[in-house]
Amino acid sequence: MAKHNIVLTKQGKTANGTIQLTGSKSECNRALIIEALSDGKVKVENMSDAADAVLLRDILKSEIREQRLEISQTNSLISDHQSQISTIDIGPAGTAMRFLTAFLPLLNKNIVLTGSERMQQRPIGILVDAMRKLGATIDYEKKDGYPPINIHPGFEQQTNVIEIKGNISSQYITALLLIAAKLPQGLELHIQGELTSKPYVEMTLAMLNQAGIRHTWADNVIAIQHQDFAETTLLVEPDWSAASYWYAIAALSDEAELFLPGLTSYSLQGDSVITEIMANFGITSVFKDGGVYLTKEAKPIVRKIFDMKECPDLAQTVIVVCAALGHEATFTGLETLKIKETDRVLALQTELAKIGVKLIEKGQVYKLDCSERNLPQRMFISTYDDHRMAMAFAPLAILIPELEVEDAEVVCKSYPAFWSDLEKVGFRSEKVA
Template sequence: MSKNALVSFKGTKNINTEIQLTGSKSECNRALIISALSKKLVQVKNLSNAADTVTLDGILNKLGVESNELGEDSKLKTASSELVDVGPAGTAMRFLSAYLSAKNGNFLLTGTERMKQRPIGILAEALKTIGADISYAESEGFPPLNITGPFNQKTAEVKIKGDISSQYISALLMIAPTLPQGLTLEIEGELTSKPYVDMTLDMLAEVGIQHSWNGNTITIEPQPFEAGTLVVEPDWSAASYWYSIAALAEEAEIALPALKDKSLQGDSQIQKIMKIFGIATNKTETGISISNLGLSLDTNQVLDLKTCPDLAQTIVVIAAALGKNMSFTGLETLKIKETDRIAALQNELAKIGVTLTEDNLVYTLNTDELHFPEKVTINTYEDHRMAMAFAPLALLINEVEIEDMQVVEKSYPFFWEDLKKAGFEVSVK
């Protein structure tokens, strides 16, 4: 049975604390796949304790390391399939779709009921074009997937839409150096979340995998991994909630050790975005610190979140709570995440009198009826980011009840404990 968190903040809203964040889920999940593809030549340090990463690590350990050489003769002939259940881990579903296609065995790749509603067809069809043996076990274009590997490579050239999910592209790029012909990937249309593709290529480069990127085409030749270690940086997505807390507090000085101001993670853009709300980021000897300067810049601009959609809920809630009638673009992918995040935001913001409306892919807040009740109950829709985006409202509302508090385990298991370190009161209902 799920439990709820009752969050409040008593006393002066002056926050001075140090928070040690978990490793980046995005970096960890890529590092784990790269390590497995390298047959453990590549080691991973500072592994995240996020549920998604724990799930992927457990699956890869269970599958074990064996030859990923492609060829019809090496296929398993048995009709039985090994069940691979990612639960709610979307990144694991995308990355494993490609990884298992290049691995010896028969697999049924599945997840939660919500996962079965999240499209995978674009990636699966791209893999089939290359030569993967993939079929849909239930609904066309959606998980579960029947996968038999390794596949015989038919072509080194494949096209894929760039405006749906960068994880499709990253999944293909990571297996590319293990393919006999390598891979030339043509990205059709605008590329969503380009920093995540950059992250994948940068991490591959750290272990010896070179690429070329000309226009909308990325090419990776067949090549071996070099022995090495991928050290995972703390999670900038998790840091975003502390920027939110700083923005809603009266005063704040929050130290975040080991974060780098120049990072592989696209969500490090939170540093620049939060300047709009008067939050400064300072480099320290051990990492960074963030502080509330009490200043607010012009918020009448349209903020494009295309390259960092995982920050959207945090930033939209901050703007709403501060009474900023801001507009946003680049939110198209939010509808196919853990939940329909646009609908979820609209439903929950209405509880404080705020509307979020869409007009030709531009989303605009109206805070004219903004009010803070004594208590508000927030539905999380099985989405970790809904819980963590709304919890900081306890700085403005006497009591915030967050339903299904365990959802934070997906990316930030110690979120509630860290809130307590900062002076929040958190009890379980």
């Protein structure tokens, strides 16, 4: 897909309208793995339009080809047929890389799993070590600890006890939990230290429960026995991460009345905490008529400290809103941002400097210094191949007359309709070379 920039403009500082969001990428990716493991018992509805989710769906369809995963007499998981070595390129899809690292060894195939240049810089070693201990044979094609990886056939479970650090990426834990019920001995996962992004692990377990998979969670140990999936349909809720950008738009507007259908107050998604965070910026959330209404009222911002540990995908959104409003807040829980699509901390520091704002790092604490804040008439935003950089900074067009955003198509990773949805509430976007 050819890359192009866009220039965003916005007449007036109001935002009114109804926005139908795509299905949650986080829920959808989990649901697709569950569906693939369920031998046809689980179906997925309200599939996400996100490029990452579409890619994972297509890979799973191609690799399993409706084959039934069974337990062999030698205590290994097998598919009906082995195939010659094949290569799967997941591009920049980090979730797919992690989920497939755990899933593909169960297929008894020889597969090289690779990705984009940035993906090959993102660590996978902790998960590979866990899969090796379980019984998978996985080699590194280039640098130890990083993709691409070569997954060999012949998985035979060696143990059901795995220890894994909790403060690196919850997706490692989720990847293991998703396959646990299919393992002949089940899985007992011991989480070492504090668990980062706990709501994402809770989402995984809740979705498995919907599919008939039971678990226990005592202290730092999550246990899932070998068991069969139940027949069910997993309905994917609209994406709260995508909703966060509409909360940002409301926060930067003088007036806002927005309706986001399909979102609920009892969501599995940890990013639904955006309702509580944005209440500090005068945004009221009312759940009725099968969705959530957002309204804006002027009020002073009092909260000074935001812990993003359990919702790191909201960090860019909230930090940019604070910077744009000149609110000098302190942020914690940003440790995982450095191993995302880009080093999001460095990217934020670089782009915020363009409006005179500093994001100062002191250990694991980050403080905004807005003393030299200055909103220019025109601004160029680099996106670093990161969809969330593009969408987190886009609302600045409410305050900056011309906002040029690099590589507009980067949003397709999670929210393909983002730019067209913006036009529904008065933004204008024009392609530039």
